Amino acid sequence: MPTSSGHEADLRNALPGGVLALLLEALGPTGVLTDPADIAPYVSDWTGTLHGRSPAVLRPSSTVEVAAAVRICAEAGVAIVPQGGNTGLCGGAVPGGPGVQVVLSLGRMRRVRAVDPVGDTMTVEAGVVLATAQEVAASAGRLLPLSLGSEGSCTVGGTIATNAGGTAVLRYGMMRELVLGLEVVLADGRVWDGLRVVRKDNTGYDLKQLFIGAEGTLGIVTAAVLRLFPATPQRATAWVALPDVSAAVALLGVVRERAAGSLTTYELVSREALDMVLSHLPGTRDPMPGSHPWYGLVELAGPASAVDLDETLEMALGEAVDRGLVLDAVVASSPAQREGLWRLREGVSEAQRIExxxxxxxxxxxxxxxxxxxxxxxxxxxxxxxxxxxxxxxxxxxxxxxxxxxxxxxxxxxxxxxxxxxxxxxxxxxxxxRGGSISAEHGVGTTKRDAIAAVKSEVELDLARAVKHALDPGGVMNPTKVLPNK
Missing domain, CATH: 3.30.70.2740 (Alpha-Beta Plaits)
Known part of the structure; x- marks a missing residue:
């Protein structure tokens, strides 16, 4: 964005009088960005196709500062677009629509507040990068199972806001199942401290579920208590060639029966997708001779004391070959080979963007x-x-x-x-x-906002709008996202 145009100067002056001064006082000079060059990375999405405008980016460093910023903006009628790692694919973290909107980035809130390996919990702030949270859990001998391609840059708060899924949902569930408690700044600046570590609490409404998957339209998640699990250092990973999707589905049943609770991941990749990865991502290679229509990435995981998972996986794949479900298979024989197989799956989105x-x-x-x-x-x-x-x-x-x-x-x-x-x-x-959903794990944002009107009943939409109005009557929390207009 050019810094000298009158258009950008007008944008910087769009905030109501006195608001910028109050925000600078509350957040300090490093907590408020107003230069268009500094703002630019925060107003475009990861795909590079969605672009917005904002007079300022707020970068609070604590829940107290988030609450102060929200209170100032709410009283002035300034809308807020919460943002984590800005890796979303549906425009949920991009400012847009009518009125003045400021971006509130949680990127400076990166404290790990507590890790409890006995209770299998960790309490982290919203700006903690997912990969960092995984590493902290591993250093305590535990597993944070949420895993997705953007884990090196997406944040815990963002994965909660979108109810992220990833590659281990089969075994551990979506982010919704991994959250025990939340700390949330509400639309009026009040803070709800729901950082519960207990597994059982039957005292009425489960309020945290309102904010998981809400994409910042009801409040801003500032911290969370996450569930941890026993570490699974033993892995068995295979890349398999499949004749069609029917065979892929049938293979799922075979591996489940043989591997029971150790089946953690089962991914599917078309040949078209694989070809893009091989064409665009350096260091990737086809692990098999010849070309097949579909491929699967199957992984078992367990503790060090588990039975030989390689043997279990090979037995399952042998049965699948006998039944004509698998045309060929490669079982990773080293961590490096496993990483190479995973690169073929996780690189699809990146390769398609290059294409x-x-x-x-x-x-x-x-x-x-x-x-x-x-x-x-x-x-x-x-x-x-x-x-x-x-x-x-x-x-x-x-x-x-x-x-x-x-x-x-x-x-x-x-x-x-x-x-x-x-x-x-x-x-x-x-x-x-077929009774499916148009958004499985990426959220709704703006790109799917209007489409959900065709797949949800008026009763369901009315209930959602009632929740929105109850928690955000002023409409300042991430407006124009998730809910379609009437």
């Missing part, structure tokens, strides 16, 4: 409907845009597919993006016919 514009659909289906959905949706999308590339990958174990589209190889990117709404409608209709 060019894409349409991302984070959908979830009943597991038994995955194969029919892939076949039907693919045919319908191809009919709308011949040559479209179906970059499909995701989590077979919980029915979540990242059903992404890239334009034809020789096509016009602008013409492809112009078909966004028509192509997305085809995908969402196919999901709705």
């Amino acid at each position: 060019g514009p894409s349409l991302k659909h984070d959908v979830t289906l009943p597991i038994g409907d995955l194969a029919d959905f892939v076949a039907d949706a693919g045919a319908l999308v191809e009919a709308r845009l011949p040559g479209v590339r179906l970059v499909t990958y995701g989590h077979v174990g919980d029915g979540n597919l990242h059903y992404n589209l890239s334009g034809p190889v020789s096509g016009d990117p602008e013409a492809f993006l112009a078909l966004h709404h028509r192509l997305t409608e085809v995908v969402y209709d196919a999901v709705a016919r």
Whole structure:
């Protein structure tokens, strides 16, 4: 953004009189950014396709400072867009819409307040990077199981705000299942201290659940108590070639029966997705000769004392080969090889971004409907845009597919993006016919806000709006996100 234009000068002056001075007093000079060059990284999303405007970025360093900033903004009618690592894919952390909106970044709130390996809990502030939280848990001999491709930059607060899923949902559940307590700054600046460490509390409404997955529209999560688990240092990981999605679903049953509770991850990658990774990400290589339509990444995990997981996995895969479900398989024989296999799965999103514009659909289906959905949706999308590339990958174990589209190889990117709404409608209709959801783990933000009106009943939307009005009557918390207009 240019720093000298009158347009940007007007933006800096958009805050009501006296508000900037009050914010500077409450947060200090390092806690308020007003230079357009400093603001720029906070007003565009990770994909580089969504851009907003803001006169200031607030960077509080404590819950007290968050509360003060919210109180000042609320009294002045200034809207607040909470932001964690800004790795979201639905525009939930990008300022936009009418009125003045400031970004409130939790990036300076990075304290680990407590770790209790006996009670299997850790209390962390919202700005702690997920990978850091994982490392702290590991240093205490415990496991924080939430794992996703952006874990090196996404924050705990952001994963709570979006109810993140990741690769271990099959065994440990979504973020909603991993949160025991929250500390939240409400829309009027009051602080709700709900940092409970107990597992059982039957004293009425479970208020923390209101804020998990709310994307900052009801309040700002400033700290959380997270569940920990026994460490799982023993891993068995395999990359398998599959003839089709039906075989992938059937393989899930075979591995579950053989491996019982040690099955932690089961990922699916299409050949189109794999080819993009191999083309764009240095150091990646195809672990198998020849080309296959689909691939699975299967991982078992357990404590050091567990039975030989490699043997368990190999037995399961042997049975699957005999049944024609698996065409070929590679079991990782070293940590480096395991890391290489994971790179093939986790690099898909990055590779697709390098490839060019894409349409991302984070959908979830009943597991038994995955194969029919892939076949039907693919045919319908191809009919709308011949040559479209179906970059499909995701989590077979919980029915979540990242059903992404890239334009034809020789096509016009602008013409492809112009078909966004028509192509997305085809995908969402196919999901709705099978009782699925149009957002499995990425949230709603702005990109899916209007689409949910077609898949949720008026009763459900009215209930959500009632909650929003009760907790944020002034409409200052992340407006224009999540809830569609009436």
